[in-house]
Amino acid sequence: MKKKVEYKNYLEKFKELLKENSLKFTNQREVILDAIFSHKGHFTPETLHRSIAKNHKEKIGIATIYRTLSLLENANMITSITFGVNGKMYEFGEKQHHDHIICDRCEKIIEFFDEDIEKLQDKIAKIHNFKTTNHIMQIHGTCEECQNKENDKKNV
Amino acid sequence: MKKKVEYKNYLEKFKELLKENSLKFTNQREVILDAIFSHKGHFTPETLHRSIAKNHKEKIGIATIYRTLSLLENANMITSITFGVNGKMYEFGEKQHHDHIICDRCEKIIEFFDEDIEKLQDKIAKIHNFKTTNHIMQIHGTCEECQNKENDKKNV
DNA sequence: CTTATTGCAAACGTTTTGCACGTTT
């Protein structure tokens, strides 16, 4: 029940966004919004596209996916993160800002938030007279699981 | 004079790297190394390529640039940073680890280092039993200069 | 003379775009 209500809000917000900009509420946009909402965690335009192809009868072109994702990102309803050189990842937005720990072996993503780091970032921006719009912080390495796997191999 | 000596060290280090891996010291590689060294600040494979085309008579294929950059990055002689989705940036390596403040208007890059942030990152990695290989931290926003430009416009 | 390296062009994966057609307002 709770989820239903949340989605309604999300959808309402989206509709307002469209109205404010004289954009149109189309079936495709609704399907994409729904798919984003029900997609747990992180997704790429590709995974979203596949997930829609699987779970909805409507076939939506990849170009429309890209266009809608940009729209939503600009409206701060989703957030994007860039890792390497191969594409962007998105995540359902609106939640509290957080940063990422990324396992380069299994590509697992762990989210974290640290008040002190946030404060230090603000301090540094201030020192340089910088007006911050956002920041990126990623810790790359090997997660516990993958470390264990590596050790197992060595001990054979 | 100081620079000359530094470059010699850099070149020596590169030659050792090659020898250790039974790789060859080619003219192209020397030119690329030189170009990287004399390139102030940050560069992309493209800018490096153009700079070589301009300042050296030898024409070097873009593929060779990419291959050499990977080589140098793996050997930790240069470092790469990824911003958006449009390609990598490199910087002359070996120097102390640092992070970046990026102006999204004029694309200026300011480097900074903060001991406390580093410590906090280690702390967080430890909490999650993560073995860190490196981390990325970027503050995005508008630099002082660009803020002033914007204000000027408003006050016309 | 063996092995690595190069340049080229083709392939790659992701993202963007032009355009004729469809849909929302």
Next chain:
DNA sequence: AAACGTGCAAAACGTTTGCAATAAG
């Protein structure tokens, strides 16, 4: 009806790769 959105295929972008020719060890 006007304006915006769509799907498609083609283009664009940075990057990687296969290959035959070339250069270094």
